[in-house]
Amino acid sequence: MVEINSNNQKTENLPDEKESENIDDIVISVNNVSMEFNLSKEKIDNFKEYIIKFIKRDIEHDNFWALKNVSFNIKKGDRIGIVGLNGAGKSTLLKIISGVMKPTKGDVAITGKIAPLLELGAGFDSNYSGYENVYLNAAMMGFPKEFIRSKLDEIVEFSELKDFMNVPIKNYSSGMKARLGFSIATLVDPDILILDEVLSVGDIKFRKKSEKRIMELFEKGTTVIFVSHSLNQVRRLCNKAVWLEKGEIVMKGDCEEVCNEFEKTLDEDKDLSKNLRLKRIENLKKRQKILKSMEEKEQRALEEIENEQRENK
């Protein structure tokens, strides 16, 4: 179905089993988001060389679109898995939704408190201790000091890092950073939790504990956006999925359906030619476009009927 967002642009909801007409249910609206990066064509070895070339206007760039016209709505309580090959644009999309990056075109509207857990250690200051970083990290998410103090014991206990909380983060392993980051992001009860590959880090015991914690958040109605290269994990945790390929949406909707289609192209990648994979992707994209235009027509027809009914009253 098609909804009108606050900017009066039309965006498509991820298909829903129980389609609700209530626009208030939408907590994230991604509207025609495109992201362009400038990639330097030549290798510049040091900063001095960069400055000289910059002053001489001698730096050539290639323009590269990491995301192209990406649009979808996420409703409260949805668990969205973002899937795609390396370089598809998944992390870039999460960074834009989290507000870490501004898109070149389009916009994202968010309702509620968002807890982003992006790259490992992002949001941590490596010179500060675990305790100091808990306050720093939570403050960056907009949570007041008193609130964090009330959650501190729980955060430390969950992270299992009690003996390391006075140690500077620079001495933590990547698994330890992931544990602390995950504990902060999930124990402050966010409305929206954003997880980029963090569940694949850490030992199996902590991974299981993290998945259980995410399940508890689902029950509380937390909206989760989740990037993972493990399709099984996406299937276990998500109800919907978005498949990105070279910055474009190939398919979005029911998690199982999207994961199955994506998986088929992975098998083909191994066994059959690359062309067949690309052909399948093009067909899926066409199908999405047809579905979108049908939904738009249906929406216009509904609007016309509503207008007629209003005029006849």
Ligand SMILES: Nc1ncnc2c1ncn2[C@@H]1O[C@H](COP(=O)(O)OP(=O)(O)OP(=O)(O)O)[C@@H](O)[C@H]1O
């Ligand atoms: N800051 C940046 N500057 C230039 N190019 C970038 C930047 N960040 C990402 N890219 C490029 O944008 C594309 C998408 O990157 P992104 O990290 O979003 O992909 P991804 O789907 O998360 O990949 P992966 O699964 O490998 O983590 C890649 O080609 C990457 O090289």
